[in-house]
Amino acid sequence: MEKLIFIVDDEPSILRLLTHWVKTQWNYKVEGFDHGGEMLKQLHRQPDLILLDIMLPDIDGIEVLKRVKEHNHSLPVIMLSAQGSVEVALESLRLGAFDYFPKPIDQNRLGPSIKNAIQYYELQKRVEELENNLQKEYSFDNIISADSKMQSVFKMVSRVLNNDITVLIHGESGTGKELIARAIHYNGSRKDEPFVVVNCASIPRELLESELFGHEKGAFTGAHQKKIGKFELAKNGTIFLDEIGEMEMSLQAKILRVIQQKEFERVGGNEIIPTNARILSATNKDLQKAVETKEFREDLFYRLNSFPITIPPLRERKGDIVILINHFIEEFNKKMDVNIKGITKAAMKVIYDYEWPGNVRELENTLERCVILTDSDYIDVAQLPQQLLSDDYTPNINLAGELFTDNSPIIPFEKLKEEAIKHAVKVTNGNIVEAARKLRIGRATFYRLLEKYNIEVDRN
Numbered sequence: 056m057e058k059l060i061f062i063v064d065d066e067p068s069i070l071r072l073l074t075h076w077v078k079t080q081w082n083y084k085v086e087g088f089d090h091g092g093e094m095l096k097q098l099h100r101q102p103d104l105i106l107l108d109i110m111l112p113d114i115d116g117i118e119v120l121k122r123v124k125e126h127n128h129s130l131p132v133i134m135l136s137a138q139g140s141v142e143v144a145l146e147s148l149r150l151g152a153f154d155y156f157p158k159p160i161d162q163n164r165l166g167p168s169i170k171n172a173i174q175y176y177e178l179q180k181r182v183e184e185l186e187n188n189l190q191k192e193y194s195f196d197n198i199i200s201a202d203s204k205m206q207s208v209f210k211m212v213s214r215v216l217n218n219d220i221t222v223l224i225h226g227e228s229g230t231g232k233e234l235i236a237r238a239i240h241y242n243g244s245r246k247d248e249p250f251v252v253v254n255c256a257s258i259p260r261e262l263l264e265s266e267l268f269g270h271e272k273g274a275f276t277g278a279h280q281k282k283i284g285k286f287e288l289a290k291n292g293t294i295f296l297d298e299i300g301e302m303e304m305s306l307q308a309k310i311l312r313v314i315q316q317k318e319f320e321r322v323g324g325n326e327i328i329p330t331n332a333r334i335l336s337a338t339n340k341d342l343q344k345a346v347e348t349k350e351f352r353e354d355l356f357y358r359l360n361s362f363p364i365t366i367p368p369l370r371e372r373k374g375d376i377v378i379l380i381n382h383f384i385e386e387f388n389k390k391m392d393v394n395i396k397g398i399t400k401a402a403m404k405v406i407y408d409y410e411w412p413g414n415v416r417e418l419e420n421t422l423e424r425c426v427i428l429t430d431s432d433y434i435d436v437a438q439l440p441q442q443l444l445s446d447d448y449t450p451n452i453n454l455a456g457e458l459f460t461d462n463s464p465i466i467p468f469e470k471l472k473e474e475a476i477k478h479a480v481k482v483t484n485g486n487i488v489e490a491a492r493k494l495r496i497g498r499a500t501f502y503r504l505l506e507k508y509n510i511e512v513d514r515n
Contacts, residue, residue: 057084058173059100063119064108064135065089069158073106081166091119098126103173104153109136109143117146124151129179131172135160201475201493202372203482208235211364216243221314223299223359224337226366229416232337233297235366240293245333248292251285256298264306265322274323286319289332299359300340300351307352310334314358334359369411369418374482376407376418377474378494383419384434387426396432405436409443473508476501485512 060083064070070087078085086102088094091114094105105123109116120132131153136143144155153172156165200206215222216239224232233252240250258266265274269284285294296302302310313319318329336359345351369375380403384395398406402425411417425438436444479490491501505512 058103059084059086060104060106060169061086061088061094061097061102062106063088063091063094063111063116064106065110065112066108069108069135073160076162076165077106077169081169083169090114091116095119095122095126098123102130103176104169105130105132106169107132107134109134109138109147117143117150120147120150120152129176131176133165133168133172200372200375201378201479201482201490202367202375204367204372205375206482206493208364208366211362212239212242215239215362219333221333221359221361222335222364223342223362224335224364224366226337226339227368227412227414228339229414230366230368231415232339232366233295235364236293236295236297236335236337239335240295240333245292249289250292251289251294251332252297253285253294254297256301260303260306263302264309267306268309268319268321270322271324274321278323281321284321286313286330286332287328289330291331293333293335296334296336298338298340299336300338300342300345304350304352307355311352311355311358314355369414373407374478377478379415379418380406380422381472381475383422384426387423391426393426394432395426395429395434398434399436401436402434402439405439405443472504473510476504476508477510480505480510480512487512 060077062070062073062077062085064073064087067089070089074085074087077083083103086097086100088097089112091107091111094107095114107116107119107123111119116134116136120134123130123132128151132151133154133156134144134147134152135156135158137158144157147155153175154168156168212235222236222239224235226232237250240246253263253267255263265278265282265284267284267286269282269287270278272278272281296310299310309319313330314334317331318327320327342351342356342360346353346356380398384398387393388395406418406421413420421440421443422434424440425434428438429435475494476490479494480487483489483493487501488498491498494501496504504510
């Protein structure tokens with residue numbers, strides 16, 4: 056898309072010259088103004104850059120700059136001035152101007168400056184888009200569940216969004232502990248600050264301390280330069296210590312100090328470094344038992360466990376399986392540019408009866424494999440991994456226990472939607488507003504689906 060540049064200068068000769076350079080020589084779209092107020096009224100057209108003279112007949116250019124930044128703090132503005140004073144230049148840059156040019160303007164410098172400013176603006180817009188997408192991705196609405204146990208988890212999470220209490224997330228591997236930690240961060244008061252993850256089980260023990268706190272040059276063999284640790288990178292954001300039960304005792308003592316004193320030292324250093332990072336942690340171990348067996352510090356356990364949140368395994372919330380199947384197949388359809396329409400009853404029974412020791416992550420990986428292997432419009436038993444099939448597997452019994460043949464009807468997304476609506480109504484005890492919210496659909500749509508599938512709602 057052609058980039059739009061606003062040029063504001065009340066000298067007709069300068070305005071014509073700049074327009075010629077920008078439009079003819081540098082191939083940008085141009086809109087010229089001789090008054091600052093006129094330009095400000097056109098900001099809704101979303102220019103990509105503004106060339107702004109400081110001396111204007113209606114509004115001082117510095118004041119125009121302030122108003123532009125109030126409208127869009129990222130929009131680059133290059134200031135132009137015949138005054139050529141250092142004070143004016145510094146004031147412009149202090150208020151957010153991208154660059155400053157005294158008149159007469161150096162054409163050889165202005166062209167690259169405009170190019171750099173527009174590239175920087177594009178990068179800024181991309182960063183903001185990614186940050187917004189992150190916040191949307193980890194909103195509660197995007198954590199797929201209509202199960203009452205998970206709704207209790209969400210209620211617990213909502214109570215710790217805007218405070219600094221340490222949270223310990225308990226749950227088996229694959230239940231989504233990091234997803235919950237990210238939801239706490241990106242829905243809370245620190246959402247604009249860094250979210251830093253440290254997997255305590257995947258980093259060698261002798262390197263974990265340096266990973267967390269950093270080290271000074273020469274602190275140990277191989278430390279050829281200073282390293283900034285994860286706590287420093289987290290700054291005023293959140294540090295997530297995943298699988299903290301794997302951390303050795305000596306390092307646990309240092310984590311305890313960080314929690315209590317809000318400070319630490321780099322490995323091999325003497326400088327006291329303050330930290331304001333919030334600590335969230337997670338474990339798939341029973342840390343209470345680890346305390347009893349002297350494998351985990353009792354004082355650290357109670358500090359971390361100030362607000363425990365337990366995520367139930369998938370086998371304890373099988374009502375979510377239908378919703379998750381629908382969600383994952385739709386995601387993989389988009390990712391792989393295919394059109395899998397649903398799943399057979401026989402495959403659904405196998406998936407439903409399986410215990411899912413790897414939880415939601417295992418289900419997701421299984422469905423991705425099935426989508427890749429499926430040659431037809433529907434996933435069937437033939438595409439399922441062998442470990443899902445029990446030794447006494449019989450392919451002629453559906454979820455309701457009724458007999459059906461191998462060519463029995465399939466379960467398309469339409470049926471999955473019907474089951475999801477029924478389940479949501481059940482777990483919310485007929486609360487239509489809450490059921491619609493859990494499934495992320497509008498209330499009017501929910502009522503239409505109730506009527507379409509002839510679902511009765513008992514509101515007692």
